[in-house]
Structures are given as C-alpha cells and as structure tokens.
Amino acid sequence: MDPITGKAHVSSDYENELGQLRSLLNDMGGKAEFMTAKSIQGLVEKDERISREAIGYEEDVDRLEGDINEICIRMLALRQPTASDLRFITTGMKIASDLERIGDLAVNVSERALELLQEPPLKPYVELPRMAETVRLMLKNSLDSFLNGDLVLARSVIERDDEVDDMNEELFRELLTYMMEDSKTIGRATRLTFISKYLERIADHSTNIAEAVIFMVEGSHPRRNA
Numbered sequence: 001m002d003p004i005t006g007k008a009h010v011s012s013d014y015e016n017e018l019g020q021l022r023s024l025l026n027d028m029g030g031k032a033e034f035m036t037a038k039s040i041q042g043l044v045e046k047d048e049r050i051s052r053e054a055i056g057y058e059e060d061v062d063r064l065e066g067d068i069n070e071i072c073i074r075m076l077a078l079r080q081p082t083a084s085d086l087r088f089i090t091t092g093m094k095i096a097s098d099l100e101r102i103g104d105l106a107v108n109v110s111e112r113a114l115e116l117l118q119e120p121p122l123k124p125y126v127e128l129p130r131m132a133e134t135v136r137l138m139l140k141n142s143l144d145s146f147l148n149g150d151l152v153l154a155r156s157v158i159e160r161d162d163e164v165d166d167m168n169e170e171l172f173r174e175l176l177t178y179m180m181e182d183s184k185t186i187g188r189a190t191r192l193t194f195i196s197k198y199l200e201r202i203a204d205h206s207t208n209i210a211e212a213v214i215f216m217v218e219g220s221h222p223r224r225n226a
Helices: 012-044 048-055 058-078 083-116 127-148 151-181 183-218
Strands: none
Touching (some): 012 058, 012 127, 012 183, 048 083, 058 083, 083 127, 127 183
C-alpha cells in the first residue's frame, strides 16, 4: 500500500519492506519519546536509576537508525520507488536522523541530572517539567503525524516551536540572575541552562520531523510562521 496515496503496490515484498520501515520508525520514535520523558523524570525526582534507564536506551536508538538506513538504501537501490514512495523513504531516513539526535539529547539531559544529584537543588523544578512536557508532546505529535499523514497535527507541532523557545529564554534569564547574585550557584545554574537548551533542541528536531511530514504528503517544503 502506498503510504501516501493508499493505493496497492504490485510487489508484496516491496509492500512488506515499506511496512517494516514504518514499524522500525514507530519503534525508534517510541524509544526516543521514552528517553525524553525519563530524562526529565530522573532530574525532577532526583532518581539515579531513572536517569540511567534513559541512558540505557541509547544503543537501541542507534541500532534502529542503522536498520532504518539499511532498509531505505536497499529500497532506493532495488525498488525504483515512485514519487510518493520516494518521498516516504527519504522522509523516513530524515526522521531517523532526527530521532537519533533526540536520543543523544535525552542522554545529555540525564547526564546533567546525574551531576546535579551530587549537589543541593538550586531551586524547585517548575519550568523545566512544563517545558519538557511540551517538548514530549511535540515529539509524540510529530511522530503521529508521520504515521497517519496528518498535516493538521504536523502544523500544530511547528506552531509550538516558538513557545518552547520562549520558555528556554525565560529560564535562561532567571538562571543568569542566580549566577550574578551568588557565584556558588554557577555550576548548578549552568547545568540547568544546558538541560533547558537540550530540551529546546529536541523541540527543534520534532519540528524538523513535522516539516518532513508536510514535504512527504504535499511534495513541497513548509514555511515556518506562514
């Protein structure tokens, strides 16, 4: 079945390969979303086990990216895909790359969380969990938009990117105030600034996925804030 038009393919092997690609991307996306959620949970709950659980999924995500690239390259080389299939396959490779980066960023969040465990909390975690939940939903919605070819959902992800940017800037200004008022807070505030930036980057990659979905369905690149 053509992933965009819904028309049946002639080759059952080809159909199976497209289904396998969709399944691998769904699996990889689920793991990236899990890592993102667990990385911030480990920070907020000050739980080393949860942080390390998130880090433990990194190899799975890397392996899945390799599997996805392999099947995409094989289909491009052997199947001579039509225009809509070609966009689906190349979009799959692009999404796998973004998901791999999201996994790396979730690991970065967990690593900073583990470092912060060694020191007393700088402040109650209020803004970061709110930001993390927005980012997690952006990631989930971008993946759902891909699996369902949902342009409305994809555009809703793109529209929320500025919201996360604003959260990141607001938190940075607050943490900068801590650092200016007391030099002893610099280490902790810097790590929290990094975490906020990692989350902002996950939002960017989720937006990339949503934009790729629009290209896959419409055959043209969207304009942000259009």
